[in-house]
Amino acid sequence: MANYESAGVNIKEGYKAVSLMKQYTKRTFVPGVLNNIGSFAGMFEIGKGYKNPILVSGTDGVGTKIDIAFKMKKYDTVGIDCVAMCVNDILCHGAKPLFFLDYVACGKLDAEVAADLVKGVSQGCLNAGCALIGGETAEMPGFYDVGKYDIAGFAVGIVDKDKMIDGSTIKDGDVLIGLESSGVHSNGYSLVRKLIKDFDEDFNGEKIGNTLLTPTRIYVKEVLALLDDFNIKGMAHITGGGVYENIPRMFKDKFTAVVDKNSFNMPKIYKHIMSLGVSENDMFNTFNMGIGFVLCVSQQESSKIIKKLYDSGIKAYEIGHVEAGGIGVCLK
Template identity: 65%
Template sequence: MITYKECGVNIDEGYKTVSLMKQYTESTNIPGVLNKIGSFAGMFELKGFNNPVLVAGTDGVGTKLEIAFKMRKYHSIGIDCVAMCVNDILCQGAKPLFFLDYIACGKLKSEIAADIVKGVSEGCIMADCALIGGETAEMPGFYENGKYDIAGFAVGAVEKEKIITGERVESGDVLIGIASSGIHSNGYSLVRKIIEDLNEPFDEKTIGEEILTPTRIYVKSVSKILEKFHVKAMAHITGGGFYENIPRMFSKSFTAVIHESSFPVPKIFKYLMDRGVEKNHMFNTFNMGIGFVICVDEEQCSDVIRELIQMGEKAYRIGYVKKGPKVVTFE
């Protein structure tokens, strides 16, 4: 008689995984969560909105996972997965409410899966949202043993009249950049091509530790800015860097002019440029030290930057908006 376990799927390990995960998922509970992990679906009661619009986003971590596998450090990629989703829906002015994850592997090891979910739960706490469900799939023969994939799905809400659309952007508006924590979760196919020795010393740690730094989550600080100021547009700087993401802020045709010397470029990006990556390609691939961009009018700029700095962010006036084609230029 053949069993599921003999085919490579260990149901008991799955049960153990869920048991280990529960302590992390329950730590993310916020008002609105109606049930615990273990039901067939997560339930969330929408409260505190008069005319809510649901805003959803989904993403993964990409080939940054390969760095985690080689270094056997898994929890930070859970934070990355949450960050990539919640930072995106934040751009429309939405408050993240809940998150679900999907983890797939060839052979399930409960401790590794639980460590990833520990990171997911930490990311949810940073984003002030609940982890209300997920799926862990063991697929022998499809994924190599020791390899995992993770993706996530975030749902938030915003009052309809407060949706950030970019429609009110005008020529002369100012662009404020909020510092990234490093490479975040984009461009790792290029990074892995350049960096071969993850144990190479870099800035008082290894370069592997540097490039595994989790993506910064901007939800709490930017949400406070939205409460106090009139924000016209926002962009999460992910794959495509400055050139692709900043024009996405605008619903009409405007040119974003970036002052290249207005913010510090972290050492890791200079390291990559020193190894042959051309500067324009860097700005078209990476965040270059700016993970999130806010567009406001000139009168509010100084106050917004001051408020962000008081909340522990590093924020800079990085440019302005002018009439022209929907592109990014540097000066």
């Protein structure tokens, strides 16, 4: 007799996965969460303290980085990447992340693997100070190969309308501050996987696959702390499209970002990728090259902001400035 399990969907394994996930989701709950995992929807109450609240949302995945995770049999870090890609984006407008939902899809569900993926998501939420209030685990036999998973997420944040950052106050001569990345983050992995075939090969004393799985840095807490004391005019999360495409996204008017490529440290992994035949121009148009987040501020406040970031544990550099006219990035 045909049933759901004979079609390849193991309902009991799904129940087990949810049970294992609850231990990770519960630790992320912050004031405002109104539901437990298992409800039909996630609910979050916006508290007092906002005059004209604006909700800011973002959604993303981790791309083909997850393929390396499965080849290395290390499943508990790409969830951090998933959160980072969403919360760092909404942070660009000055928004504080409130809550996150995840989506995990696979061909054949392994509850332990799925729980490890969500463990990473919960850690990312803790790093960002937001709650994991729900999600979906989809088992789709015949669509995804056995052993293949994908993960994506969705974040919602909040900011007062008069405090929203939109680049409208940026002017000629303002300074660009680059916040150090933790590595490759979650972009460019289709190129990485084309160039690097053996993830067990040695790289600086460890497997290169482990280096490539270093989670995307989450900048939320450190940057939100700056907003209380400084006038941050614009922000950019350096994701797909690298330095060239993302810095100009903070501009509302026509400006050129003049970036000194020698003003910050390039991680060794990027030097290795370049040695495999990628041009410098393509590198800067694909990867963060060592700078995962960029702030635009006045010259007067630059040194104080850099010091506060250093004190909070993030290396930051004055990487360039803004010039009126033109569109894009001038790398020198």
